[in-house]
Amino acid sequence: MATASGGSKRLSLGRVVIFALAGLPVGAMAAGLLIYVPPYLATQLGVSLGVVSTVWLVVRLIDIGVDPAVGMLMDRTHSRIGRYRPWMLAGAPAFMLGVAMLFFAPAGITWIYLVGWLLMLYLGMSILGLAHTAWAATLATDYKDRSRIFGIMTAIGILALLVVLSIPVIVGKTSKGDAGAIHAMGWFLVGIAPVAIGIATWLTPERLNADQKRRGGGMHLGDIAMVFRKLDLLRLYLAQMAFTLGPGWMTSIYIFFTRDYMHFTTAQASILLLFYVTAGLLGAPFWAHVSGRIGKHRTVMVIAVAYSLGLMTVLLPPKGVLVWSIPVNLWCGFAGSGFELTVRSMLADVADEVRLEQGRDRLSLIYSLGTATAKISSAVAIAISYAILRQVGYIPTLGHGNSASAVRGLGFTFCIGPIACVMLGAVCMVGWRLTAQRHRDIQTALEARDAERALGIGDGEPVGEAAAVAAGHAA
Numbered sequence: 001m002a003t004a005s006g007g008s009k010r011l012s013l014g015r016v017v018i019f020a021l022a023g024l025p026v027g028a029m030a031a032g033l034l035i036y037v038p039p040y041l042a043t044q045l046g047v048s049l050g051v052v053s054t055v056w057l058v059v060r061l062i063d064i065g066v067d068p069a070v071g072m073l074m075d076r077t078h079s080r081i082g083r084y085r086p087w088m089l090a091g092a093p094a095f096m097l098g099v100a101m102l103f104f105a106p107a108g109i110t111w112i113y114l115v116g117w118l119l120m121l122y123l124g125m126s127i128l129g130l131a132h133t134a135w136a137a138t139l140a141t142d143y144k145d146r147s148r149i150f151g152i153m154t155a156i157g158i159l160a161l162l163v164v165l166s167i168p169v170i171v172g173k174t175s176k177g178d179a180g181a182i183h184a185m186g187w188f189l190v191g192i193a194p195v196a197i198g199i200a201t202w203l204t205p206e207r208l209n210a211d212q213k214r215r216g217g218g219m220h221l222g223d224i225a226m227v228f229r230k231l232d233l234l235r236l237y238l239a240q241m242a243f244t245l246g247p248g249w250m251t252s253i254y255i256f257f258t259r260d261y262m263h264f265t266t267a268q269a270s271i272l273l274l275f276y277v278t279a280g281l282l283g284a285p286f287w288a289h290v291s292g293r294i295g296k297h298r299t300v301m302v303i304a305v306a307y308s309l310g311l312m313t314v315l316l317p318p319k320g321v322l323v324w325s326i327p328v329n330l331w332c333g334f335a336g337s338g339f340e341l342t343v344r345s346m347l348a349d350v351a352d353e354v355r356l357e358q359g360r361d362r363l364s365l366i367y368s369l370g371t372a373t374a375k376i377s378s379a380v381a382i383a384i385s386y387a388i389l390r391q392v393g394y395i396p397t398l399g400h401g402n403s404a405s406a407v408r409g410l411g412f413t414f415c416i417g418p419i420a421c422v423m424l425g426a427v428c429m430v431g432w433r434l435t436a437q438r439h440r441d442i443q444t445a446l447e448a449r450d451a452e453r454a455l456g457i458g459d460g461e462p463v464g465e466a467a468a469v470a471a472g473h474a475a
Contacts, residue, residue: 011139015204016149019136020156022088022200025095025193026129027157028164032185033121035273036168037102038382039255040182041114042396049396051111053386059118060379064372067126071368072223074134075361082206087131092197095124096190103186122375128197130371134364137348138207141443143436144292146348150341151288158280158337163188165277168270181266223365226358233350233366235428236343237373242425243304243339244374246418248381250311253389257414260399261407263320271322276329280337287338291345297432300342304426306335308419315411339422343370349439356442356449388413 011019038056041047070087077083098121105113136153140146167188168181227233258269291299310332317324347370351363392409394402402410 010142010145011149013152016139016152017156019139019200019204020153021196022128022132022204023153023157024160024196025092025189026125026132028160028185028189028192029095029099029121029125030157030161032103032164032182032189035251035254036182036185038252039396040179041105044179044182045105045107045109047109047114049386049390051114053383055111055114055118057379057383059115059122060375062119063122063126063375066123067130067368067372067375068224068365069368070127070130071134071365071371074131074364074368075223084131084135084206085201087127088135088197088201091124091127091131092193093124094120095128096193098122098124099186099189099193103182103189126371130364130368133344133371134367135204135206137344137351137363137367139204141352143349143439146345147288147291147296147341150345151284154284154288154337154341155281158277158284160192161277161280162274165270165273169267169274223360223362224369226360227354227362227366227369230350230354230357232432232434233347233354235432236346236350237370239300239425239428240343240347240370241373241377242421242428243300243343244377245381246307246421246425247336247339248378249385249421250414250418252382253385253410253414256389256394256396257410260394260402261315261319261411261414262317262325263400264322264325268322272325272329275326276333276336279330279333283334283337284341286334288341291338291342292436295432295435296342296346296349297429297434299338300346301426301429303335303338303342304422307332307339307422310335311415311419314415339425346434349434349442352439352442352446353434356446385413385417388417 038052041052042049074084074087077086079086098117101117102114102121105117132153136149137146140149164185167184171181171184254273255266255269258264258272259266264272287299287303290302294302310328313328314332317328344367347366348363351361351366354366355361355363389410392413393406394410395406
């Protein structure tokens with residue numbers, strides 16, 4: 001399949017939805033891997049909390065180097081079927097194998113087993129997530145249209161989460177219990193991956209700019225050094241880390257909190273998550289629209305405040321009364337849906353500025369470093385939250401047998417940590433300069449530079465009008 005080139009034609013809603021389908025497997029995995037698998041390992045398979053938290057941290061640290069390497073290779077990929085399409089097709093088998101070996105893990109597994117197959121799963125997720133996100137950024141160059149595409153992708157991912165979260169509710173009505181729910185999730189993930197990825201990669205065009213068409217060769221560590229010269233990008237990475245760490249912290253101990261602090265069953269906890277995620281279906285397009293009106297940096301600051309206000313009420317509903325916890329979950333789910341789509345869209349905008357200033361397209365590398373940042377945050381979320389739970393005396397296997405002080409510590413750990421994290425992310429956005437108008441100037445300069453290069457002028461460095469705009473925008 002030939003790679004489409006050039007152009008900034010706006011994709012129809014139907015084409016964007018088809019493309020967004022490729023995010024279903026990784027989006028669904030976000031719930032299964034963080035919410036259900038660690039507690040399943042600790043309670044059903046007898047793996048200690050210390051081993052689970054250590055394995056997750058070690059694997060994330062090992063996996064950090066994978067993303068920049070893959071990103072640099074993607075930026076230099078040229079094939080008959082495109083730049084990102086071959087990566088999507090390669091990531092699917094690794095993802096499916098990792099899911100099969102973890103969600104159907106036998107009793108008595110060792111830490112070596114966990115490390116090996118968790119690495120395989122994260123490799124598949126890295127390839128799929130990075131290729132899909134970077135590909136999306138090339139489908140729209142307009143400031144507002146990027147928010148539209150990432151908003152739709154977020155909504156599709158939320159639909160995948162709804163399916164995964166409904167599985168424990170359905171299975172909970174049978175005799176298969178928690179183990180049956182994990183196995184059902186595994187079957188869903190293995191089945192949806194080839195279908196969703198196959199349809200999306202087959203029907204979606206690829207658009208190349210002038211830099212992408214000429215890139216080639218292997219990895220160059222100097223590319224990473226060039227990216228890190230962009231201080232605004234480093235600030236955005238710090239914000240992304242905070243926005244990932246906050247919800248990830250809460251997610252990693254969600255089952256413990258709902259079961260032992262709020263006195264809900266696993267099925268009831270999943271029902272609450274369904275409300276949380278369903279609210280995100282409305283929140284994602286809402287925040288995408290708001291970001292086009294007031295700017296993406298202001299929008300994400302508003303999101304952080306709204307999310308924190310919701311978490312401040314999470315301990316107030318009476319224990320064991322499901323209906324009183326629903327409004328809290330609706331509020332937090334509506335707000336929380338805006339973090340990822342806004343940051344991903346902002347990364348694409350900064351990547352345009354980097355390309356203008358440095359004369360090179362480093363889009364995939366920039367996203368890969370963001371993915372690595374998110375992975376660090378996810379690992380830290382599990383490691384820190386589990387460590388704090390051990391310090392307050394909470395023991396998962398005791399369930400309701402934990403002491404009152406341990407349960408109280410569980411509740412405060414669940415809400416205070418995430419609030420501090422997301423508010424730190426909001427602070428990082430104060431004084432952000434890449435507005436919609438500035439991005440329009442950058443796009444105009446890029447188009448002028450690409451036109452000059454098409455006429456054989458310059459070697460890829462900013463020239464003419466592009467040089468003037470790059471000099472004015474350099475951080």
